[in-house]
Amino acid sequence: MNQSVSKATLGRLPMYLSYLKSIPTKEVTNISAASIAEALNLHPVQVRKDLALISEGGKPKTGYVAENLLRDLEKFLGYNNVNCAVIVGVGHLGQALMSYEGFSQYGLKIVATFDVKDTLIDKEIHGKKVFSIDKIPYLCPRLCANIGIITVPAEAAQSVCDKLVEAGIRAIWNFAPVILNVPEGILVQNENMAASLAVLSNHLSETMNKS
Amino acid sequence: MNQSVSKATLGRLPMYLSYLKSIPTKEVTNISAASIAEALNLHPVQVRKDLALISEGGKPKTGYVAENLLRDLEKFLGYNNVNCAVIVGVGHLGQALMSYEGFSQYGLKIVATFDVKDTLIDKEIHGKKVFSIDKIPYLCPRLCANIGIITVPAEAAQSVCDKLVEAGIRAIWNFAPVILNVPEGILVQNENMAASLAVLSNHLSETMNKS
DNA sequence: TACAAATCGATATTTTTATATCGATAAAAA
DNA sequence: TTTTTATCGATATAAAAATATCGATTTGTA
Numbered sequence: 226m227n228q229s230v231s232k233a234t235l236g237r238l239p240m241y242l243s244y245l246k247s248i249p250t251k252e253v254t255n256i257s258a259a260s261i262a263e264a265l266n267l268h269p270v271q272v273r274k275d276l277a278l279i280s281e282g283g284k285p286k287t288g289y290v291a292e293n294l295l296r297d298l299e300k301f302l303g304y305n306n307v308n309c310a311v312i313v314g315v316g317h318l319g320q321a322l323m324s325y326e327g328f329s330q331y332g333l334k335i336v337a338t339f340d341v342k343d344t345l346i347d348k349e350i351h352g353k354k355v356f357s358i359d360k361i362p363y364l365c366p367r368l369c370a371n372i373g374i375i376t377v378p379a380e381a382a383q384s385v386c387d388k389l390v391e392a393g394i395r396a397i398w399n400f401a402p403v404i405l406n407v408p409e410g411i412l413v414q415n416e417n418m419a420a421s422l423a424v425l426s427n428h429l430s431e432t433m434n435k436s
Numbered sequence: 437m438n439q440s441v442s443k444a445t446l447g448r449l450p451m452y453l454s455y456l457k458s459i460p461t462k463e464v465t466n467i468s469a470a471s472i473a474e475a476l477n478l479h480p481v482q483v484r485k486d487l488a489l490i491s492e493g494g495k496p497k498t499g500y501v502a503e504n505l506l507r508d509l510e511k512f513l514g515y516n517n518v519n520c521a522v523i524v525g526v527g528h529l530g531q532a533l534m535s536y537e538g539f540s541q542y543g544l545k546i547v548a549t550f551d552v553k554d555t556l557i558d559k560e561i562h563g564k565k566v567f568s569i570d571k572i573p574y575l576c577p578r579l580c581a582n583i584g585i586i587t588v589p590a591e592a593a594q595s596v597c598d599k600l601v602e603a604g605i606r607a608i609w610n611f612a613p614v615i616l617n618v619p620e621g622i623l624v625q626n627e628n629m630a631a632s633l634a635v636l637s638n639h640l641s642e643t644m645n646k647s
Numbered sequence: 648t649a650c651a652a653a654t655c656g657a658t659a660t661t662t663t664t665a666t667a668t669c670g671a672t673a674a675a676a677a
Numbered sequence: 678t679t680t681t682t683a684t685c686g687a688t689a690t691a692a693a694a695a696t697a698t699c700g701a702t703t704t705g706t707a
Contacts, residue, residue, distance in 0.1 A: 259654075
């Protein structure tokens with residue numbers, strides 16, 4: 226178990242977790258891949274394959290022990306451990322993320338924010354102080370930050386990324402619409418809102434033409 | 437051109453657009469797939485294949501005409517047309533999205549927000565009034581909303597989705613960690629923050645163990 | 648105890664996506 | 678005019694992901 230779980234799978238694991246949390250484990254002690262698949266609109270085989278990667282495995286006829294599965298998922302996803310993150314780019318999106326308090330439930334803690342704009346630096350926004358980008362090398366190691374959230378414009382993203390990596394950041398959550406270049410061992414997770422909107426917008430214009 | 441562009445491609449198109457916008461079209465009139473690929477850390481062949489789907493095509497030796505490419509991308513992505521959207525679920529995430537003013541650049545306009553909580557209904561948050569979820573069937577058609585943004589907890593997502601679809605919504609941007617069931621012709625775009633965090637968190641715990 | 652039903656896990660197949668190869672062509676240089 | 682070079686587009690291959698198939702195993706029941 227636990228060796229090179231694909232990103233696609235990794236994306237479904239939180240769904241399983243959230244689903245298991247939503248059912249009363251007291252009543253439902255056992256649960257089958259088929260019923261999970263049914264509830265989440267997935268393919269049963271896919272569910273089995275995903276779960277096989279992170280859990281002890283189920284038994285024929287009875288399925289999985291819900292409680293164990295829940296424990297395995299939580300352990301694997303590591304929502305219990307706290308990870309410290311910094312946000313670089315205090316624009317609209319950055320501020321939106323700063324104000325979002327739901328991160329804590331996934332074990333994410335925003336410990337500092339950075340920007341280049343003089344009008345922002347040293348101000349406090351959503352209870353978090355904004356530092357100059359020049360302070361990244363100093364502050365990131367000191368605050369033990371290991372996740373960098375990039376919300377700067379596309380053209381600035383790569384240079385910010387380089388700074389973060391140099392400051393010891395090991396995982397990057399990138400909201401800028403570029404593919405970042407990073408050394409081996411650093412993970413980049415792209416959260417491309419523009420891409421999502423493109424998909425939506427494209428669908429609308431396509432169906433518009435049809436009707 | 438323009439027939440069944442894959443989601444993966446659709447995700448890269450905004451990158452091309454953002455890149456083209458970032459270079460001075462006055463100076464650079466022609467641009468090659470190779471140089472775009474270089475700038476965005478993509479594969480040249482991939483860029484050519486993507487662009488072939490939405491553009492007139494380039495010429496050997498010279499590449500693509502930057503201006504035309506930009507026009508084709510904008511036209512295809514439809515950022516010029518305004519699409520009206522509603523947000524359902526005025527929790528932390530919903531409020532964060534409500535306060536995000538960057539959507540307008542993609543032609544997205546939030547025209548209403550909904551929630552079930554009495555303490556929120558009829559209040560004004562970030563300049564937008566919150567309505568009762570019961571008003572979805574009435575307000576969505578009236579406001580010509582065709583995109584629904586779902587930011588409710590996982591267990592409520594499907595029922596909200598059904599309501600939206602019934603109210604004429606044709607595309608759904610889903611932030612809840614569930615796969616939604618929709619009739620033929622309705623698009624669901626999943627924006628799973630939990631999934632992204634899972635990827636980050638998993639990477640950190642994996643590299644942690646190694647070192 | 649024997650049999651039927653449910654469900655898993657392993658292997659195989661299909662589909663989708665990404666990458667490689669190569670001939671064709673347009674522009675520039677000889 | 679011929680040759681060289683950059684670049685595209687088409688076709689082919691490889692890799693990744695999703696889905697199907699099927700034998701094996703456990704539990705409950707006759």
